Amino acid sequence: MGKERIEKVFKEKLANREKLFVPYIMAGDGGLDILQERIQFLEDSGVSAIELGIPFSDPVADGPTIQKAGLRSLKEGTTLKGVLEKLKEFKEETTVPIIIMTYINLVFRYGLEKFAEDARVAGVDGVIIPDVPMEEEDLVTEYLKRNDIAFIRLVALTSSEDRIKEIARRSEGFLYAVSVMGTTGSRKTHEEQVEDYLKKLKEYSSVPVLAGFGISSVEQARKLSAHCDGVIVGSRIVDLFHEGKEEEVKALIQGSIQKLEPSHQE
Numbered sequence: 001m002g003k004e005r006i007e008k009v010f011k012e013k014l015a016n017r018e019k020l021f022v023p024y025i026m027a028g029d030g031g032l033d034i035l036q037e038r039i040q041f042l043e044d045s046g047v048s049a050i051e052l053g054i055p056f057s058d059p060v061a062d063g064p065t066i067q068k069a070g071l072r073s074l075k076e077g078t079t080l081k082g083v084l085e086k087l088k089e090f091k092e093e094t095t096v097p098i099i100i101m102t103y104i105n106l107v108f109r110y111g112l113e114k115f116a117e118d119a120r121v122a123g124v125d126g127v128i129i130p131d132v133p134m135e136e137e138d139l140v141t142e143y144l145k146r147n148d149i150a151f152i153r154l155v156a157l158t159s160s161e162d163r164i165k166e167i168a169r170r171s172e173g174f175l176y177a178v179s180v181m182g183t184t185g186s187r188k189t190h191e192e193q194v195e196d197y198l199k200k201l202k203e204y205s206s207v208p209v210l211a212g213f214g215i216s217s218v219e220q221a222r223k224l225s226a227h228c229d230g231v232i233v234g235s236r237i238v239d240l241f242h243e244g245k246e247e248e249v250k251a252l253i254q255g256s257i258q259k260l261e262p263s264h265q266e
């Protein structure tokens, strides 16, 4: 359970020459009653962990797809408390690591200490809180540490070398490399830049490095994970589930994992 579960599962998959795949889903999109079934489906499809979003009224880091999913979920009456209670109900049957993604406001409202404790009891292994900067993280990490929950850190393409080094040094569970693709500059230059960035992160980080943001196809997932340990896919998965295209979700996951053939030197 906890941080060790993430690290153990990831290590086993990597030792088995699989790339890591972490889907993001919005908790309560379609109602909390389907959460267990959805987690089970993803687990059976071979994911390495699940990033479970908590809906929030002011999701500053979310794109339009995830914002819409958040609104649907809020309409269903989803709360942080409700999600943790639901997870707790079936935690004995869940073997895939669960990572909660929430904004700090919701955590403050819940109570930091209580959140960390209730998350542990619910079987949560890690959390992502994108609006807590490195300079202010101690407040949160103290409680998470006590409950053995990994605080997953994000790095950006625009982070300075020193900042990248420091975040990588502190990383737990895995390092989330925000790798937005195809926005500025020529495609080639951009790809080279992302490649160097991921390679650098790999060098500094003692935990696996996963690339996320803007990945929606098997081709993109394979391209990026060639330079790191795997990928995180959010919006595409959220859309496919919403449209009822579960088989496409499975195909995206399984195509991206691309188990590597053992090399002849071994």
Ligand SMILES: O=P(O)(O)OC[C@@H](O)[C@@H](O)c1c[nH]c2ccccc12
Binding pocket: 024, 051, 053, 061, 062, 063, 066, 101, 130, 212, 213, 214, 215, 232, 233, 234, 235, 236
């Ligand atoms: O949706 P995308 O482009 O596939 O990117 C993943 C992302 O949505 C997911 O990890 C996420 C959802 N909300 C966030 C807020 C901050 C950081 C990350 C996230």
